């Protein structure tokens with residue numbers, strides 16, 4: 023925090039590393055996702071004794087054999103407990119001495135796309151679970167596809183229920199081969215396969231003696247050591263969120279770096295409009311700092327008096343993004359009614375809002391085959407497809423592949439106020 | 449020298465971003481302040497988001513009239529130091545005008561009545577956003593709640609109709625009469641909060657540290673002896689060294705036996721504890737497995 027890490031001592035971007043890992047989990051019903059998450063929480067001692075007492079009581083009511091049913095830990099809402107299924111994304115935290123984790127657990131059966139996009143949009147790592155007896159099924163491919171579309175850098179394929187295939191190396195190797203062949207062109211920085219048994223605890227927290235043929239780390243040590251992508255290489259992006267005015271002529275531009283680093287003295291341009299100025303100071307509550315890096319929230323003072331307001335973007339002059347009114351994007355559609363050419367929505371991109379008119383719907387991903395169908399006419403709930411949009415005001419856009427913040431947007435239906443679409447700039 | 453962003457840096461940056469989004473996009477936000485540790489953290493985050501300017505919203509306390517006097521004194525002093533505006537929504541007033549009826553008996557509490565007072569105050573001031581200090585680690589229903597949690601014109605939360613929340617693009621659009629509850633520290637844990645308080649050297653009401661107090665035991669918890677709690681036969685008062693993990697109404701907030709008189713000692717105790725704060729010291733959450741969910745649906749914090 024300000025005082026401890028940044029005041030006075032300039033941050034060296036090369037040394038930036040976060041010890042917070044955001045993890046999104048996905049799996050088909052009954053693959054053992056709840057059991058696995060329950061075990062991670064339990065074995066890392068994130069579950070406290072009163073929760074354990076509730077769990078023991080609930081396990082007994084379900085008529086188990088007296089063993090704790092770890093899956094019950096993750097069923098949060100009454101409707102879920104009654105139906106015995108999870109219906110919405112659940113967020114859980116746990117920590118080990120090496121890293122702090124936030125898990126977004128996305129249920130698989132209803133509103134899959136909507137849930138997974140919600141839970142996984144910020145994730146650093148996607149954990150896709152599958153059942154060793156069934157191998158790679160359609161849903162596993164869909165999960166991995168959405169994870170790659172969202173540009174989650176790391177993928178872990180957890181091959182669960184190894185106890186039911188006699189901890190067989192051949193069964194595991196077959197799954198690895200099949201998945202690797204299929205996933206060849208998905209964009210992950212790393213793909214790791216871990217054979218495990220969530221129920222028995224094999225290869226979850228510690229390496230299991232029952233699978234001596236497996237040379238890799240158990241799941242938790244892998245999660246603790248995966249290298250998080252550092253942002254220092256990317257272009258600096260600072261969307262202005264809020265203008266702080268205080269005594270006299272004080273004007274500070276508050277926001278959160280959406281990429282790269284900025285230092286005091288840097289030349290910057292304000293978009294749209296390409297007005298040039300210089301960073302006169304970078305301020306935090308704890309005092310002025312020399313340099314700020316994504317994802318820090320800071321306040322910038324500028325050398326010149328310009329009319330800068332919320333929705334503007336500051337960046338370096340030689341690294342400016344496109345400023346355009348027409349864009350192409352992959353859109354995940356999350357509303358009951360269709361997304362069709364000619365409809366109008368609100369668009370929220372970084373801190374900027376405008377209206378959009380939907381142009382052509384170029385294609386639609388068939389969620390069963392993952393093939394793209396040309397000119398589908400419209401997108402339905404949970405569909406993903408390539409769409410053209412025309413915006414009423416220019417937006418400063420990066421491709422989503424280059425920046426997950428300045429390359430993403432949501433669509434809002436002005437009549438219902440619902441968030442109906444999540445878009446990634448192509 | 450090497451500098452790294454710790455998980456607290458990242459959580460802090462996220463929370464500051466949320467504060468500024470709400471200020472920019474909603475017309476009339478309010479910050480709900482209970483005097484407890486989570487709302488003390490919220491105040492610091494608001495300072496980080498808006499200083500050297502003023503907060504672009506007032507601070508509101510829902511006062512049950514059964515609050516710990518230390519908390520009320522702390523509240524008044526802290527808000528005055530900050531130079532911000534304090535609104536007090538009083539449960540006693542709601543009772544006096546007949547909006548709610550006081551519970552009676554040894555287990556009477558004004559905890560549940562707060563919801564009506566809170567919703568009335570939100571309507572009266574036409575607030576369209578209310579910041580709260582709830583965390584997802586507190587309870588299973590909260591684990592599923594969004595950071596921007598939409599409330600209809602009855603103040604109700606519908607867990608099955610939550611807006612998708614993608615990237616950090618929050619949708620706070622509401623119609624007149626509706627509002628959003630916003631939880632900037634959703635992803636923090638109790639330990640994160642304590643570590644942050646220590647790192648920022650934040651002042652807390654004194655009851656968070658071990659002190660001698662006259663208490664009695666009920667349902668495995670220690671309650672303060674106060675004029676608002678009737679003791680049952682056999683509930684003999686005694687003096688013990690205790691501290692609180694949460695502060696709420698005196699009628700439903702219990703203390704834990706503790707010798708931790710300083711912040712580092714409290715942090716060490718929390719790091720070693722094996723019981724959640726709500727399970728250990730909140731009678732309101734022990735009523736049923738779905739107690740929190742039910743209250744949230746009605747419009748509780």
Ligand SMILES: Nc1nc2c(ncn2[C@@H]2O[C@H](COP(=O)(O)OP(=O)(O)O)[C@@H](O)[C@H]2O)c(=O)[nH]1
Pocket residue numbers: 049050051052053054055056057058093182183184185186218219220221222
């Ligand atoms: N044999 C075996 N059973 C498992 C394993 N993991 C989970 N299960 C069982 O599979 C069933 C479904 O697990 P659950 O965690 O509820 O699946 P979810 O629907 O993916 O959350 C339960 O009966 C679990 O006990 C495992 O590693 N081995």
